Amino acid sequence: DQQVKQNSPSLSVQEGRISILNCDYTNSMFDYFLWYKKYPAEGPTFLISISSIKDKNEDGRFTVFLNKSAKHLSLHIVPSQPGDSAVYFCAASAGSGGGADGLTFGKGTHLIIQP
Amino acid sequence: KAGVTQTPRYLIKTRGQQVTLSCSPISGHRSVSWYQQTPGQGLQFLFEYFSETQRNKGNFPGRFSGRQFSNSRSEMNVSTLELGDSALYLCASSSLAPRGETQYFGPGTRLLVL
Numbered sequence: 001d002q003q004v005k006q007n008s009p010s011l012s013v014q015e016g017r018i019s020i021l022n023c024d025y026t027n028s029m030f031d032y033f034l035w036y037k038k039y040p041a042e043g044p045t046f047l048i049s050i051s052s053i054k055d056k057n058e059d060g061r062f063t064v065f066l067n068k069s070a071k072h073l074s075l076h077i078v079p080s081q082p083g084d085s086a087v088y089f090c091a092a093s094a095g096s097g098g099g100a101d102g103l104t105f106g107k108g109t110h111l112i113i114q115p
Numbered sequence: 116k117a118g119v120t121q122t123p124r125y126l127i128k129t130r131g132q133q134v135t136l137s138c139s140p141i142s143g144h145r146s147v148s149w150y151q152q153t154p155g156q157g158l159q160f161l162f163e164y165f166s167e168t169q170r171n172k173g174n175f176p177g178r179f180s181g182r183q184f185s186n187s188r189s190e191m192n193v194s195t196l197e198l199g200d201s202a203l204y205l206c207a208s209s210s211l212a213p214r215g216e217t218q219y220f221g222p223g224t225r226l227l228v229l
Contacts, residue, residue: 043119043205043220044158089158105150107157 003027004092006106014114019077021109023090026071030092030104035064035075038087038108047088048075077111085113117142119208119221127227133194136224140187140208147189148218149181152203161204164189193226201228 005024013019023033031052036044050057050064050073057064063076077084090106120139128134140147149161160173164183181191187208193200203225207218 042222043207045220046218091158103160105158107154 002107003030004090004104004106006088006090006109008109009107010110010112012112012114013080015082016079019075019080019084019111019113021075021077021088021090021111023073023075023106024071025073025092027092027094027104028071029094032093033064033066033073034091034093034103035062036089036091036105038089044089080111080113082113082115085111087111119206119219121204121206121221121224123224124222125225125227127229128196129229130196130198132196133192134196134226135190135192136204136206136226138189138191138206138208138221140189140206141219144208144210144219145187146209147183147187148207148209149189149191150205150207151175152205152223153201158205161191196228198228201226 003026034049035047037047038044048057048059048062048064050066052068055066061077064073066073087108087110089108091103093103119141122137126134138147146165148163150158151161152158161175161179162169162173162181163171164181167183167185178194181189183189203223205220205223207220209218
């Protein structure tokens with residue numbers, strides 16, 4: 001049973017526009033959420049995180065929104081740049097404050113930024 | 116500071132064989148976690164080692180095992196390989212307790228089981 005779902009395997013966005021990546025979860029015990037970015041032939045790198053006590057966290061061009069009632073989070077990238085083309089993973093943890101031992105990942109969304 | 120290194124980068128094995136993958140964490144990091152990435156299941160946590168002790172384990176069969184040495188380098192072993200074990204195996208290191216924000220991933224070892 002997939003507890004963290006990224007229903008869009010791929011997403012194509014024009015350079016300069018907003019990219020919105022979505023993630024849904026089913027486990028109501030999840031209280032910490034993270035986004036990772038992965039380029040081919042490299043390991044994932046941490047991008048941004050959010051605790052369940054917040055509904056928004058912003059870091060430069062990246063903003064994560066959390067809707068706990070809908071069990072949904074989204075990552076907004078504004079403006080999108082060619083270097084943002086990568087696979088983005090959503091991850092969640094329950095009670096471990098984002099501890100890696102409790103991370104459950106989605107299957108990833110391949111973001112393609114079109115020039 | 117050198118990053119997390121994994122060897123080998125690519126590996127081809129046949130069903131029934133066993134395989135050992137190696138991970139060298141960032142200098143000074145004592146926690147090493149292993150993940151399996153497949154197209155069907157995404158990234159799944161295998162296990163985590165800290166100071167040579169396995170602290171946490173994911174939901175994988177006993178064919179998957181690991182260990183950590185006193186220099187924090189870690190190995191994972193898969194015995195009696197199955198076709199479904201074909202995947203990218205990622206290792207991540209952290210300085211103390213692993214946290215999502217401060218885990219540094221290696222490039223992975225791509226294993227193909229024929």
